[in-house]
Amino acid sequence: MTPTDPHALTGAYAVHAVSGEERAAFERHLADCDACKQEVAEFTATAGRLALASTVRTRPVMREQVLRRITTVRQVPPGAAPLERVRRGAQRGRGSARWALAASVAAAAAFGGTTVWQYERAQDASRAAAQAQRHVEDLAGVLAAPDAKSRAAKVAGGAGTLVVSASRDRAVFVASGMTAPPRGKVYQLWFADGGKMRAAGLMDPARDSQAVLMQGAVDGASEVGITVEPAGGSKQPTSTPVALLGVPT
Incomplete structure (x- = not known):
């Protein structure tokens, strides 16, 4: 065959x-x-x-x-x-x-x-x-989007791709094969700019492959970070980022 x-x-x-x-x-x-x-x-x-x-x-x-x-x-x-x-x-x-x-x-x-x-x-x-x-x-x-740009990186045992559209001022994070977070934990996305982290949504802990529309506008952020947080997410990161992806320009 x-x-x-x-x-x-x-x-x-x-x-x-x-x-x-x-x-x-x-x-x-x-x-x-x-x-x-x-x-x-x-x-x-x-x-x-x-x-x-x-x-x-x-x-x-x-x-x-x-x-x-x-x-x-x-x-x-x-x-x-x-x-x-x-x-x-x-x-x-x-x-x-x-x-x-x-x-x-x-x-x-x-x-x-x-x-x-x-x-x-x-x-x-x-x-x-x-x-x-x-x-x-x-x-x-x-x-x-015609102006969509992407950046890929290894993330938590799998692969992650950040897609950004400047005209829409929005971003999508596409994950594939990521290791599941510990029980009671979740991967949380953040926009990072000048050392400040802005919450941008949670990933589904039951799926190792998914596309997540990040919450809020990119608004000049220079990086996107991913941290492991308690279920339901946090207002500010409580752990060291497992990945930082530069926003493609």
């Missing part, structure tokens, strides 16, 4: 469509191939964008429609049989009738509350999807 050209696996790798053996071989290749690193980052961003392409934002008028219909549409609560028996035995006394009415009102109120809760969750999901889509678009925009 003819060995697969590793340069042809960037797309499949980005969407996790390679076997374990192919993945290991490709990651070894990726450690020394800047072109493939950038392709993987671009494919990953594009895949995320396509996954969100079918998201439909809920119409603002939906909330009013749901709340109005709650008061006009009779709902059938789960386990309605006991209520039917109460209805058939209503002649036994007003107490039973009052109980049936109270149970019906409680069931309708519960259903209405559930409907509003579901609507609010849908709104939350819609806002989260829109935010994620903007994030993916910003990340892809930096990587595909």
